[in-house]
Amino acid sequence: MIIARKLGQAVAAATLGMSLSAGAMAGEVNIGFTGPLSGGAALYGENTLSGLRMAVAEINAAGGFDLNGEKTTVNLVPLDDRYSPAQAATNAKRLKQESNVSAVFVPHSGGIFALQDFNEKDNFLVMAYSSVPSITEKGNSLTLRIPPTFDGYVRAFTNYALEHEGKKLGMGGATHEYAKIWGAMIKKEWESKGGEVVSDNPMDYNKSADFFTGVSRIISESPDV
Structure with a gap:
């Protein structure tokens, strides 16, 4: 699995030049997870954590990964942050101190930005599962952004939609940090190409799972996209 190889490389990058945790067994490294395991984004968080667990299981079943000539296994320690950047920061402090x-x-940009305020000082790698470009543009030396940035598909989406669908865009993004950055970027790109944003109605899926009313408001403005 590609994710397993990437995870192994990320852990190796995090631990090279560091001593293994004092509380961990020789040949074992702890990595933490902070993401939404309850609340409106819980399914997203659980799916992400499930993928990580699969990767860890595959790495460990193969005997671990090579770290300075020693086979090293991975121990995953997950905590719930309910998609809150402040809670993500608290979790990271706890993960560092206790494990x-x-x-x-x-797996969310708000939490990533919160951890970048202190991860270099506390000496741990932020494994950033987000495509927000500014995550790596900040120059944090202990941040690894895993997916590609989304600015490329902002342009691709805009060009395709304007050519094939029409110029009026209805926006129904969310209220968290990633969505705000994405929304601002797509709006700027859309308008720069001559399009019009006819509705912008962000919705908080941490508080609601029924988006009928919000989507109805967008559709009432008769967008093409």
Whole structure:
């Protein structure tokens, strides 16, 4: 699996030049996870954590990964942050203090930005599962962004939709940090190409799972896209 290889490389990058955690067994490294395991985004968080667990299981079943000539296995320590950047930061502090993790996997940009305020000082890698470009543009030396940035498909989406669908865009993004950055970027790109944003109605899926009313408001403005 590609994800397993990437995870192994990320953990290796985190631990090279560091001592293994004092509380961990020789040949084992702890990595943390902070993400939404309850609340409106719980399914997303559980799916992400499930993928990580699969990767860890595959790495460990193969005897671990090579770290300075020693086979090293992975121990995953997950905590729930309900998609809250402040809670993600608290979780990361706890993971470092209690489990001495070498890396913390974070699947939302708000949490990533929160951890970047102190991860270099506390000496752990932020495994950033987000396509927000500014995550790596900040120059944090202990941040690994896993997916590609989304600015490329902002342009591709805009060009395709304007050519094939029409110029009026209805926006129904969310209220968290990733959505705000994405929304601002797509709006700027859309309008720069001559399009018009006829409705912008963000919805908080941490508080609601029924988006009928919000989507109806967008559709009432008769967008093409």
